[in-house]
Amino acid sequence: MILRISLTFLLTLCLSAAEKPNFLVIMVDDLGYSDIGCYGSEIETPNLDRLAQNGLRFSQFYNTAKCHSSRVSLLTGQYCVAAGDVALSHAVTSAEVLRDGGYFTAMSGKWHLKKEPTDFGFDRYFGHLSGACNFFKGDNTFRLNGKPWKVPDTGFYTTVAKVDHALEFLEESRKADDPFYLYLAFNAPHAPLHALPEDYAKYKGRYDAGWDKVRDTRIAKQKELGILSKNIKSSPRPPHIRAWDKLVPWQQGYEINRMVTLAAMIDRVDQEIGRLIKDLEKNKQLDNTFILFVSDNGACPYDRRKPLLDVEPTNGDIALADSTGWAWARNAPFRFYKQNQFEGGISTPGILHWPAGTKLKPGAVIDTPVHLIDVLPTLAEISKSTIPSKHPTRELRPVSGVSFLPIIENTNFIRPEPLYLQFSKDFGLRDGDWKLVNFKGQEWELYNLAEDRTELNNLATSEPKRLQSMITKWQEISRNVLHSEKIANTKLTPASNPKANREWTKFSDANEPPTSAQKKAGRTGKLSIRARKNTKLTRKDNALHLSFTGDDPGIAMDFRRTTKPPIGPYFLSLTLTTSSKDTGHLYFTTNQTSVLPKGAPISFPVNGDNTPQKIRIAIDTNKSLHQLRLDVSSGPGKAIIEELKLLDQNRKTLLDWTSK
Template sequence: MKNLLFLFFSLLLCSPLWAKEDKRPNFLIILVDDMGFSDLGCYGSEIETPNLDSLAANGLRFSQFYNTAKCHSSRISLLTSQYYLPAGNNSLKNSVTAAEVLNTAGYHTMMSGKWHLDNEPTDFGFQRYFGHLSGATNFFSGDDTFRLNGKPWKVPSEGFYTTVTKVDFAIDFLKEAETIDKPWYMYLALNAPHAPIQPLNEDYEKFKGKYDAGWDVLREQRMKKQRELGIFKNPVKESPRPNQIPAWDDLTPEWQSSEARRLAAVSAMIYRIDVEVGRLVKHIEEAGDLDNTMILFVSDNGACPFGTSQLDGTTKPFSTKYKWRDSSGPAWMRNAPFKFYKQNQHEGGISTPAILHWPAGLKTAKGSINHTPTHLIDVLPTMIDMSQATYPSEWPGRKLNPMTGESFLPIIEGGDVTRKNPIHFWYSTNRGLRDGKWKIASINDSPWELYDMETDRSEMNNLAKSNPELTKRMAEQWNTIAAENYTKKSAFTAQNDLDNTQYFNKRWTDYTKNKAKVANKAK
């Protein structure tokens, strides 16, 4: 009986009569994959991203918007407003998704892109879905996990490129939504620029030869542009090049050629993201919906450092046969000005470019930059406030936890937000906690480091030894949250006796190992 009543009221809320005079906003949430903090023009990049730059110039950017530093856990937090393990991890058994919440509030819900969780999006409230269930896929030939509205979808042998095709289907879904008298929610999850690094040939040609100056020069250029754009509230020092990454001038010519081509290929994929987002936004504008559509653009983690191979001079990134991987040097450059990378809970792993655009409702000055610490867990509470939806107290077949995030609607309305709770970070042996201006972080179970994020966003001055009581208090906070949300006993009671300058992940690129001479051809 309880389930029948739940279904009755859900259908009542979704009825066309209720939605006839609906003025609530549409939602377009765009999540990209493995994008570095400085990878967009409006965040300091040399890459041409005019469409996203335009959204930023007419909207709002965030300088301290956080993800979880990992693909699947960021998706869980974005969809459920919970950290990934309390939500039920990939099963989502202790949570409801944004699609389910908005469905019950009368929204038409759609998704196009990478899922990377259990079951399928159509099992979690999405009325329309196209994309792949896998965490990564070949950009030209796909894989056997592609689905269209719950049914297998065969990737065509020609004319397929994931970034383009996902937007094709997103537009098709929106065309259908335009015939339905309801507000809509679209979740677009692009797998670019995640490996395999496979740009379109036409895009790669635009960037060939543009990265021959190397990562040292280009990182400094990005940070100079960030200062000119005023990305940060206070000056940010440059984090030094890590020990395992050589100076560009110390690389062999073969390694330089390899890394320059890798950077060109990644940049071409980012350029294509911008082109396709522009095409989607143009469609929304032509449909008359742009003014009342809240667009949020974010990444699931920082740039990826995992790749141990040198590229030989004959492979082509735009071939379906070759699967170029990432590399640590380019990741360091792309995460400027921060240190570390994807999976690490230092700023390079968890900081995302974040753009919000909503002409009808955004009350901040055009082009503003907000410096409030914000997280993916805050997105669903914000949409609930904007849509007048309600987070359910129960859901058939699941044992729900409450939301963890906090609405940032006051920021959208031109005000301020003071977080009630710290932001908790944990993936594998990497940990962090952000509480006001203070942050503790640890890599590979190393001793806690303490940073003042108002004056030291690049985490250069570890204050743990000079502030032992504060460090201890925040560490206890971290353990309390971990015990409440993840495990019954305190985590990480033992620590490795090392600091982060000594730490080297075996999956990071070791530029001293591969000294084989390869053909130095810029293909």
Template sequence: MFKHSTLQRFTIGAILTLGLAIPFWDSLGAAEPAASRPNIVLIMADDLGFSDLGCYGSEIETPTLDGLAQNGLRFRQFYNTAKCHSSRICLLSGLYCQQAGNEAMDNAVTLAEVLNQAGYFTAMSGKWHLKKEPTDRGFQRYFGHLSGATNFFTGDQTFRINGEPFNDFGKDFYTTDADTDYAIKFVDEATASDKPFFLYVAYNAPHYPLHVKRKDFEKYRTRYRDGWDTIRKQRYARQIESGLIDPRFALSNRPDYIPAWEELSEADKLWEQERMAAFAGMVDCLDQNIGRLVNHLKSAGQFENTLFMFCSDNGACPFERTRGKELRPWDPDSYWCYDTGWAHVGNTPFRWYKQNQHEGGISSPLIVHWPAGLQTDPGSFTDQPGHLIDFMPTLIDVAGAQYPSEFEGRRITPVQGKSLLPILKGQERTPHPWMYFMFSKNRAIRQGDWKIVSANGGKWELYDISKDRSELNDLRGEYPEKAKELIALWHEVAEEVDHLPAKQRGKVTGKPPQPMNSYRADMKAAK
């Protein structure tokens, strides 16, 4: 189909697209499972930026996740897709978005379907945001909402409990709490069944609307009076001190479309402090709930042999959609969001945001904790890159499961991800031949340390991630042939592996990328 192309040399994916070598992938999972059939808890936060946890540099108090990190492994270079639904597809299927069949995932099996076949009790709580329902895709138990966002206090009509409508929204209902309540119930059911369990908890927090309990808001109400410029520098300093970020990676500058904190009026400063306090309170509450789950696993005697993984679906969200600014964020009728100023803080030290394929959009925390199986030093970091598509082969390996070539009469696309298990064993794994990124007019591909990226249809930029993770020194002019090679590779992968329609593979402009929104315009609209 294409002679001696970079794609043909560097990926099995294209060969499989041509219908070859499928028996190789039929054997995936044949290796002996690590430890003894571990329980698996996979948690995904929503719109949580790279630096929004204490153990990734934040001032927000997250003692549970910090403790798991201190006794586990943190990834410095773990990637999502920069968007809610596509990250969930990658996480569940081990495939890129179009490759899996988009939200329907018709070309894919889910983690739950694979682990169910391997004898696991499978359960989910939280946000689905895909077609059908979790109970149609291998989950034996499910509580949560099918929608992409919900009212944290009153829920919505898409809430389900095991495939049936749920409408028991009492006066004390709060989505993050309810997700945990049902996760704990499902753990108890699994324990009683005497099966290992796979629990996927997809919290909607801290996605907008910024609905927060009053006590959690009050804890942070004055925490942000120094403003986003100072808070961002403080986060960066903590990242350097902890060893998370290499000092060679400079803190990216505040873009011109975000005003300096001191330029804001006193009224605007108060508004900004309060909406960031609401966000911080939601993250704090998220950590409290993960603490409830961890403590329950300990009391049930299930914690030591539980593989626990925590990640986020995209970088911090810059979109201003506030309604009811005059209402307090614990009022169910409120609908607060924050804007580019605080999203820029959330993605410290990187550039750009949710939806963009620069590091600020696609970089996720990944915390791995597994007392019975993790073979790295407690509190260590890894620089080995990973991606959400790696969860499928990883969990197949640790569970001793099998990845099918057909499932329920459907031909299944061979898995694209690579197992993280060697990294968890303290070994070097063979890296991805490339990692591919695309959402709307944002696109990128990373091969080794080289990355080509375009934001919002703007010009391609070339970076050496090993020296410039913050993407501040565009090398396209210095290495035009490398840029040309990677641009061609992106188009080949988009066509041959991700099956991206031609109209979505159109050429980018030669112009500088435009900001996704303007802080000042958004402030005017919010008023």
């Protein structure tokens, strides 16, 4: 009798495990709304198109408009700041939830958060901890299951390597006979723009017509596919982008090369997804694997490298930068870009393929807005896993996302609270058909997306009560969910039109390209120190006071347009006070062509105990410095730098940035 009960119990367990679906969540990097075939693109993406044809497409799948914050939301079901930002100090991850629910958990790809995936529930991990890297050479942050992994000198390309390891992890899960959760995070098509030679060759000659015609063709295809209403009014080309036929010849050629490379990178992502699909089919797992394809933000407009003409970026020594003009075309039909909370920044492709669980007609388009915060609750509900309310070392906060399983099952989906939007000083709120939004800390705008999806008709003046009600709600969520009075009380500035950004592409009337990367604003004027992105720099009492509002902050010093210091070796000496324990990095270049942060890196410990820490970093070179970049933090926080000096090998001061 006991034997019979035990066998029955074991059989029940086996059946339960067999019925549990697998999960494959794929996130790409900086993909525009119209960048794949089933969303209007001319780029060949047959594997993604097949998933869409046999699955579902979301016309309003939202992200946070930024790399790291979207990853936080995807993994935790929370808004980034609420979750504890890159430290995840107030959250658990989907890997932890599903691991405790009996799943084999694996990740391959870009992490871009603190610690490592193996510290947050992933049984297996391959990839880079950094936010971006050379596609052919990688960087020193690659890890395999928690241990450093050396990038091969030849035969390496990140997009391929990530799927190589993903396939190995899937095979491990089959041997363990457990359902799997695989999170695959490509760093394509994020810059630096690098393509495999065979993919690059495929797209040569396809973009000579330029962005105006490509964008118009994509929008027409979107309407034909039903991903957009046939009545939608596309946003016009903005003043900061020049008409294609007005570009000087060298700039046209450069821009064509950039889009050829981007298309090749996206094509390669699709090819590698095809390898995964083939493997799942071969092992009869495709139908009961929940596959979700998303992007972390829209196309990136930030043009951070000098133009390179007549080159092919098909190796690790040559790379191209992002293009504002092509980002506008790629985010068709919307306005603005990565980091902005307008639709061009936050609305990207969302494809769901799960034949065993979907009750909608294959190929259906879902117009209900969903967000990355909804992914964890959805996975938990489908797998019948529990999202915990307590953790031994973290003070957890409730998830803000809502399971979208009712959408998949064609039942009633209810979102009790509006969708909150924020990165840096770009804010927004989506409440039903209405959207509150601003641009880079400027005053609020209001749009009815049911009638105006492309945000062309600002109703802030004609709808003052609705405007104020939504502002109040946005502030309430900032205080009560994000726990940030600072964000809630942000003072907005008057709107400026047309909108501008110092890192958008500058268009030239010259017959020759510039010899250096386009100039950026924000230099202090004192021995040329520049606050990098997400960094506010002020001088006070012979010290540099730094405030960091996002990832990858720091300062940079450029000697290329000034008198360069004598040849090295050198020391960089400083006194640092901060409460953030971290690993700092110093990058330097010694020639005109290298561009930060691609110079030689040096790491150093940051104590983070809020007492002055004397730091002296050896810079081992016998050449003259061209650029320096100093990162004392990897995320939000504050720091004070005093006695910042460049010393020669005999400790004699060559430059002093902090004395009067």
